[in-house]
Amino acid sequence: xxxxxxxxxxxxxxxxxxxxxxxxxxxxxxxxxxxxxxxxxxxxxxxxxxxxxxxxxxxxxxxxxxxxxxxxxxxxxxxxxxxxxxxxxxxxxxxxxxxxxxxxxxxxxxxxxxxxxxxxxxxxxxxxxxxxxxxxxxxxxxxxxxxxxxxxxxxxxxxxxxxxxxxxxxxxxxxxxxxxxxxxxxxxxxxxxxxxxxxxxxxxxxxxxxxxxxxxxxxxxxxxxxxxxxxxxxxxxxxxxxxxxxxxxxxxxxxxxxxxxxxxxxxxxxxxxxxxxxxxxxxxxxxxxxxxxxxxxxx
Amino acid sequence: xxxxxxxxxxxxxxxxxxxxxxxxxxxxxxxxxxxxxxxxxxxxxxxxxxxxxxxxxxxxxxxxxxxxxxxxxxxxxxxxxxxxxxxxxxxxxxxxxxxxxxxxxxxxxxxxxxxxxxxxxxxxxxxxxxxxxxxxxxxxxxxxxxxxxxxxxxxxxxxxxxxxxxxxxxxxxxxxxxxxxxxxxxxxxxxxxxxxxxxxxxxxxxxxxxxxxxxxxxxxxxxxxxxxxxxxxxxxxxxxxxxxxxxxxxxxxxxxxxxxxxxxxxxxxxxxxxxxxxxxxxxxxxxxxxxxxxxxxxxxxxxxxxxxxxxxxxxxxxxxxxxxxxxxxxxxxxxxxxxxxxxxx
Numbered sequence: 001x002x003x004x005x006x007x008x009x010x011x012x013x014x015x016x017x018x019x020x021x022x023x024x025x026x027x028x029x030x031x032x033x034x035x036x037x038x039x040x041x042x043x044x045x046x047x048x049x050x051x052x053x054x055x056x057x058x059x060x061x062x063x064x065x066x067x068x069x070x071x072x073x074x075x076x077x078x079x080x081x082x083x084x085x086x087x088x089x090x091x092x093x094x095x096x097x098x099x100x101x102x103x104x105x106x107x108x109x110x111x112x113x114x115x116x117x118x119x120x121x122x123x124x125x126x127x128x129x130x131x132x133x134x135x136x137x138x139x140x141x142x143x144x145x146x147x148x149x150x151x152x153x154x155x156x157x158x159x160x161x162x163x164x165x166x167x168x169x170x171x172x173x174x175x176x177x178x179x180x181x182x183x184x185x186x187x188x189x190x191x192x193x194x195x196x197x198x199x200x201x202x203x204x205x206x207x208x209x210x211x212x213x214x215x216x217x218x219x220x221x222x223x224x225x226x227x228x229x230x231x232x233x234x235x236x237x238x239x240x241x242x243x244x245x246x247x248x249x250x251x252x253x254x255x256x257x258x259x260x261x262x263x264x265x266x267x268x269x270x271x272x273x274x275x276x277x278x279x280x281x282x283x284x285x286x287x288x289x290x291x292x293x294x295x296x297x298x299x
Numbered sequence: 300x301x302x303x304x305x306x307x308x309x310x311x312x313x314x315x316x317x318x319x320x321x322x323x324x325x326x327x328x329x330x331x332x333x334x335x336x337x338x339x340x341x342x343x344x345x346x347x348x349x350x351x352x353x354x355x356x357x358x359x360x361x362x363x364x365x366x367x368x369x370x371x372x373x374x375x376x377x378x379x380x381x382x383x384x385x386x387x388x389x390x391x392x393x394x395x396x397x398x399x400x401x402x403x404x405x406x407x408x409x410x411x412x413x414x415x416x417x418x419x420x421x422x423x424x425x426x427x428x429x430x431x432x433x434x435x436x437x438x439x440x441x442x443x444x445x446x447x448x449x450x451x452x453x454x455x456x457x458x459x460x461x462x463x464x465x466x467x468x469x470x471x472x473x474x475x476x477x478x479x480x481x482x483x484x485x486x487x488x489x490x491x492x493x494x495x496x497x498x499x500x501x502x503x504x505x506x507x508x509x510x511x512x513x514x515x516x517x518x519x520x521x522x523x524x525x526x527x528x529x530x531x532x533x534x535x536x537x538x539x540x541x542x543x544x545x546x547x548x549x550x551x552x553x554x555x556x557x558x559x560x561x562x563x564x565x566x567x568x569x570x571x572x573x574x575x576x577x578x579x580x581x582x583x584x585x586x587x588x589x590x591x592x593x594x595x596x597x598x599x600x601x602x603x604x605x606x607x608x609x610x611x612x613x614x615x616x617x618x619x620x621x622x623x624x625x626x627x628x629x630x631x632x633x634x635x636x637x638x639x640x641x642x643x644x
Contacts, residue, residue, distance in 0.1 A: 190381075190383060192379045192381065192383030193383050193384075193385060193386075195350050195370070195377070195379070195383065196377065196379060196383040196384075196385075196448075197385075197396070197400075198350070198369070198370040198371055199348055199349070199350070199370045199371065199373075199375060199376070199377040199449075200371075200396055200397035200400065200448065200449075200451075200452055201371045201397055201400055201401060201452055202371065202396070202397075202400040203371070203400070206400045210385075210396070210400070211385060214387045215386070215387065
């Protein structure tokens with residue numbers, strides 16, 4: 001009897017244990033405490049700060065209905081603004097990926113007087129109010145500006161109040177993202193791998209493309225994505241240099257503001273929602289690309 | 300291929316890493332550069348590989364001036380201390396790298412590259428791991444990948460920087476024997492750097508003992524161990540008792556007359572006598588001048604701490620001998636020295 005009783009107790013305990021262990025289905029056993037608390041905090045924080053406003057945006061635009069939404073975001077003016085915003089942001093992000101990488105390379109690999117100063121200068125686009133940057137850039141690149149005049153006279157190249165001007169403004173504000181993401185990775189790159197490549201007979205170019213580039217590519221893509229995302233959302237610096245001609249140099253954020261000023265709240269929300277969707281898909285693709293690269297660069 | 304180093308000097312700011320070093324590495328031998336950290340051994344190796352350029356001196360690889368050559372043109376295989384495997388490449392790609400980067404005319408076909416890499420992975424016993432990434436390998440396996448990668452370019456010389464430094468004791472020993480066997484099979488002129496005297500003595504055909512940017516002694520392992528050329532070599536190779544003494548008429552007096560050692564002459568006045576622990580004999584003696592202060596048994600050997608009139612000595616013997624003597628800590632004893640080397644102070 002006693003034996004049977006204790007057996008039953010043991011069996012009961014066992015089943016209790018299995019039930020307890022199987023309760024949090026997606027949770028892996030871990031020695032780190034506070035999973036519930038931190039996950040709860042993270043989700044509610046993200047919910048309040050990020051998802052709630054976005055949900056309100058989508059809700060507002062849903063007032064139009066599907067056909068109304070479609071009509072609002074497919075007018076020629078909106079489509080042109082889409083082209084300007086995303087196209088020029090991509091161009092600026094690509095420019096930054098190349099030249100930001102060069103800046104990071106020089107800052108990591110070489111010593112020169114004033115290096116710390118240059119290093120600090122890189123962050124200035126972060127700190128400067130974007131409107132100030134926009135005004136400064138348009139003053140420089142305007143047809144009578146310091147850079148704009150010689151460009152116009154020598155090459156007939158107009159920068160301010162053209163798409164090129166927008167690209168320059170977006171390049172300016174996006175540069176620190178690439179430099180600051182690539183720099184630490186480049187810093188940690190062991191020189192031995194390059195030396196090994198050299199002793200195995202690789203040229204500088206082969207060592208660069210075969211060893212250095214694959215190692216920094218995930219960081220470079222991150223910097224590219226951040227720079228691109230910043231460019232899509234940028235408003236302050238662009239509106240001064242863009243000229244804001246509908247269909248030609250009008251960016252999406254400005255178009256939204258114009259719609260708001262005309263009390264077309266639902267239309268503004270629709271454009272915002274469409275912008276959100278496109279940005280989200282592009283960032284998601286970049287993230288997946290990065291994950292794939294990182295898994296190849298296993299450590 | 301032989302390597303000739305003549306008068307190589309290298310300074311880093313005001314630190315002299317190499318001070319006019321001359322060295323000849325014979326064709327087909329396995330040479331160890333042995334020394335404490337900062338002795339310049341790695342710098343010398345990196346100069347041979349072309350990864351560092353000297354301030355002065357000359358370097359001949361197989362009789363040809365090599366200092367003007369870039370690392371990629373020297374046909375030297377270099378194995379780095381921490382392997383420096385390409386992290387984003389599989390084992391196969393790592394080993395194939397040196398073949399794939401050859402100029403178009405000299406590059407083997409991809410089938411030939413596959414065959415060669417498979418052969419090398421067979422040689423280093425890593426055939427099943429061709430698809431793995433370096434992060435998925437153990438230290439010993441990484442080391443062998445690094446070796447296969449260096450051998451892939453069919454180097455004339457193999458240079459290894461602290462090849463076993465980052466491995467645990469057991470793997471280190473296995474890999475050491477394996478490398479010796481590999482060298483006996485393929486007879487490639489090899490130079491390796493180590494700070495581990497046991498490794499140098501066991502593995503190398505000849506050992507170069509370095510200190511503070513200079514070569515202290517070059518010789519076979521037996522030569523440098525049995526006939527150290529300097530006090531430094533004596534102290535660096537193995538355990539040693541260092542005894543301050545005064546030499547008068549060929550007799551070294553230690554510890555104010557507590558011990559007398561016959562010297563082979565040449566030295567007079569204040570000197571230092573070096574005695575290996577296994578050359579120090581212990582005899583139990585009730586009224587002896589020395590006292591056993593401790594006995595430590597390490598595996599088959601026993602280490603005995605002796606206090607001779609305030610002087611701490613260390614003796615070594617096997618456990619059988621210890622049992623025969625029947626000594627325990629606290630006993631009085633007398634000591635005698637079978638062999639010592641005296642250097643003027």
